[in-house]
Amino acid sequence: MKKIKIITLGCDKNLVDSEIIAGQLSNKYEVSPDFNEGEAIIVNTCGFIGDAKEESIDTIFRAVEQKNFGKFNKVFITGCLAERYYKDLKKDLKEVDGVYHLKDFKGIVKELIPDYKPSKDLFNERLALEMGHVAYVRISDGCNHNCSYCAIPSIRGKYKSRAEESILSEVKMLKKAKVKEIILIGQEISSYGTDLYKENRLIKLLTEISKIAGEGMWIRLLYSHPPLVTEEFIDFIAKTDNICNYLDFPIEHSETEILKAMYRNDTREDLLEKIKYMRKTIPNIALRTSIITGFPGETRKVFNNMLKFIKEAKFERLGVFAFSPEEDTDAIDLPNRVTRKTALKRVSEIMDIQQELSYEFNQTLIGNxxxxxxxxxxxxxxxxxxxxxxxxxxxxxxxxxxxxxxxxxxxxxxxxxxxxxxxxxx
Ligand code: SF4
Known part of the structure; x- marks a missing residue:
């Protein structure tokens, strides 16, 4: 069989999209991220902030270089960058053989298999491109929160829950395939059901997933939306054995005035309360968060308060990035910008503190x-x-x-x- 290389950039939502494309191609092609030559390279791009855009463009150019060296015949691009700058990329990237909208799986596959007939449920025919024993299961896509710094709603669209039957049938298939960990993802998972079923059905969905998973399978929850994390949800994780005591709880900032400017409905006090409740209810919970430094209005005093918050909250895991002013977001017009240099310096300051906290925490695990x-x-x-x-x-x-x-x-x-x-x- 001829070979197709798929390069996936950015987050695990993109990985799921790549696996859907790979699954549809797999009758006619061998598909892998590791090939050095073959019929085509598909670059599944990321494009939500400046650094991600640069990485995507570099990767596209490297793919074109491989085509020019005769290693591959064609280069196709899709994903968030392709969605965001579709017309420009189509016009300017003449060496690329096709630019496809995000989710135009069928278009890209049809280009490589002209008589292709799409499967009914694309999720259930995914081909694992990374580890076979771990699977990312997407329960929703898009987002309605419109945080003032975030371009994702303009790229991935409104919140869209995936039908419960489709998710449960995928989980059954993964259980049969002896997958050991399923990781539930969405742009944010906390609103599951509010569009499709007109009510929040996250706990109901997790209850069903947990029953199917049974013993011997971990269920991991990524990307909660902190303002929507409730005590009922935490209590549910506490009592459900096969859901990992782990939560991705991306606060983005700790200070009330910045959270307000970010359009995130939490205050510093709310966040501390929620963290306190989680730690009381699930004593061994591991919390992962993400932080943005240098948001407009983040004075040194405000930043120092965030450092204090981080030391108090003691997240087990933390990622941090510098604010990136993006078109089609409200934050691009906010006054009191912080220089990029300062924002990056603040990234390092937080990383230094987090490294100490992580070291201290990991030391407590010795002997366990x-x-x-x-x-x-x-x-x-x-x-x-x-x-x-x-x-x-x-x-x-x-x-x-x-x-x-x-x-x-x-x-x-x-x-x-x-x-x-x-x-x-x-
Ligand atoms: S909740 Fe997440 S994806 Fe949605 S707008 Fe805010 S940062 Fe972006």
Whole structure:
């Protein structure tokens, strides 16, 4: 079979899209992110902030270079950058053989398989492009919150819940395929059902998923919307054994005046209250957050208050990026801009603090027996994760020896750095 290389940039929502395309192509082509030559390269781009756009453009140029060297015959692009700048890219990128709107899976596949007949449920025929034992399950797409800095609603559109039957049938299929971890994603998952069923059905959906998953499968929840995280939701995670005690809780900022300018309906006090409740209700919960530095109006005093908040909240995992003024967002017109240099310096300051917090936290795990899911074997180490860690973004556990990928093991933690844990089999 001829080969197609798919390069996926950006977030796991894009990975799901790439896997849908790969699934549809897989009758006629071998598809992988690792090929060095073949029929075509598909670049699934990201484009929500400046750095992501640059990376996407660089990757497209590198793909075109490979085509010019004769390694591939064609280059196609899709994803968020292609959606956002569709007309410009179509006009300017003459060396590219096709630009496709986000979600125009059928268009891109038809280009490579002219007599292609689409499957009824594209999700159920996805081809795993990364780890076979971990699957990202998208429960919704788009977003209605219109945070003032975020271009995503203009790229991915209004909130759209995926039908419950489709999600549950995918989970059943993954259970049958012996997948060990499903990661539920959406731009934000907290509003699930509000469009399609006119009521919030997140807990109902999770109840059904949890029943199907049963024992021996982790369910991980990514991308909650903090203003919509309720005590009922936290209580539900607390009592549901196969949902990991982990939550992606992206606060973006801690200070009330900035949150207001971001159009996020939380205050500093609300956030601290919610974090306190989560820690009281689920004592071993691992919280991951993301932060934006240098939002307009972030004076040094405001930033110092955020540093205090971070030290108090003690997130187990934290990602931070500098504010990027984006077209089609309200924040682009806000006064009191912070220079890029200052915003980047503040990124480093937060990372320094977070590294100390992560180190302190990881040290407390030494001596624990942890359940670890093995993701890969690399040299003398088998590398896996605890329930506290999402693939690619959080910590890993390194265990000497050759363990089975995709299996759970009880591991004693014997050492820890800010980034990784070291373990021994018990
Ligand atoms: S909730 Fe997330 S995706 Fe939606 S507008 Fe805000 S930052 Fe963007």
């Amino acid at each position: 027996i942890e359940k670890v899911l093995i993701d890969r074997v690399d040299g003398e180490y088998s590398i896996g994760r605890t329930f506290r860690d999402t693939p690619d973004v959080d910590c890993e556990v390194l265990i000497k020896g050759d363990l089975d990928v995709g299996e759970f093991y009880d591991v004693k933690i014997v050492d820890a750095t800010e980034f990784d844990l070291y373990g021994e089999m018990v």
